[in-house]
Amino acid sequence: MTQNLAKHFQGPISNVFDVVHAFWIAGGSCDGCSIATVGATNPSVENLLNGTIPGAAKVILHHPVLAVNAGEEFIKPFRLAAKGELGAPFVVLCEGSIMDEGMAAETGGYWSGLGADEDENGDPQPIPSSSWVTRMSEHAAAVIAVGTCATWGGIPAAANNPTNSASVMDLLGEDYRSALGLPVVNIPGCAPQGDNITETIAAVLLFLNGLAPLPEFDELGRPSWLFDETVHRGCTRAGFYEEGTFAEEHGDKECLVEIGCWGPVVQCNINKRGALNHAGGCMNVGAPCIGCTMPGFPDSFAPFYKTAPGTMVSSNISRVTGTVIRNLREMTMAFQNRTPKWNKEGKVPSGWGHVKEPNLVKKVMHYTYEKMQFSDSPKPGSKK
Ligand code: SF4
Ligand code: SF4
Secondary structure, three states, X not given: OEEOHHHHOOOOOOOOOOEEEEEEEEOEOOOHHHHHHHOOOOOOHHHHHHOOOOOOOEEEEEOOOOOOOOHHHHHHHHHHHHOOOOOOOEEEEEEOEEOOHHHHHOOXXXXXXXXXXXXXOOOEEEEEHHHHHHHHHOOOOEEEEEOHHHHOOOHHHOOOOOOOOEOHHHHHOOXXXXXXXOOOEEEOOOOOOHHHHHHHHHHHHHHHOOOOOOOOEEOOOOEHHHHOOEOHHHOOOHHHHHOOOEOOOOOOOOEOHHHOOOHHHOEOOHHHHOOEOOEXXXXXXXXXXXXXXXXXXXXXXXXXXXXXXXXXXXXXXXXXXXXXXXXXXXXXXXXXXXXXXHHHHOOOOOOOOOOOOOOHHHHHHHHHHHHHHOOOOOOOXXXX
């Protein structure tokens, strides 16, 4: 089901913003989502920072790793935003899972934080990332969870997780709405495709300036246009699946379903979009899908690289139907590899190898095929 939130926004948004601040807050993460973001090309981070997308506000990024300032100078805008005193619209971008800081505090520690406040003794104490997210989310135009740890909990939230990790959605709850009326926007992936991140940010920026409708999100807050389809539907190996030919080991060119690909049930667009600048992507480089964009990842897809039970039915059906279809196609392809002249002369004049002439059965079958092909239109070269 697609959630169309446009009903919250009757009429045009009156302000046109020149700048929008973007605050990047990391929880339990590996920084892979930051790396994926800076690798984006369409649009790139530079496009967002320089304001080169027509109509979209220029982004002022506050990122703990990419910032050129440090200390209190870096933290000050976070403090203002958390109090609703920034004086400009902002979005919060969360990377990494939200770890249970109450649990860490029991032993006097913390899991992840940014900046410090003084305690009653005047000693600096780290400000937990989850505290920033909670306080800033009240005033944010949008809270965007980036990557599977932030969207669903991810690897830190796998079974028996010792930090009680969970997602941004779990932290803010189902009733949360941003200043624009949006629930948490989720861009999953471990790491996500970089363009999925920057494109969603750009779409929100255009919406903020009243130049585009609010994008559609599904019932889990994923941008619908990016996550509606399964990875299988856009896979470069889907033709092998359909014809019932399957890889037996890593490095084979065929469909990877029998060596553990979950693509038919996983919502992800990486095969269509590529990993980076339209190159790469899991199956394109030989990797079976392990479902990294899905809320059930990683536990529901374990053990990795083992044939999923559903495959026993689906790939075996494809094997049976595909064998028949593949042979018929190969026969048609052999005829399509010939010119009218070669057909007339009954010989292919190739110096590269001997091309076998079709036997009588194949010729009869192809004659019937062509009769059907040209049943309601003249065959090229015919007198009719
Ligand atoms: S490799 Fe995976 S996604 Fe690609 S066709 Fe096979 S099952 Fe589908
Ligand atoms: S194809 Fe599967 S493993 Fe690869 S990015 Fe998409 S969901 Fe993750």
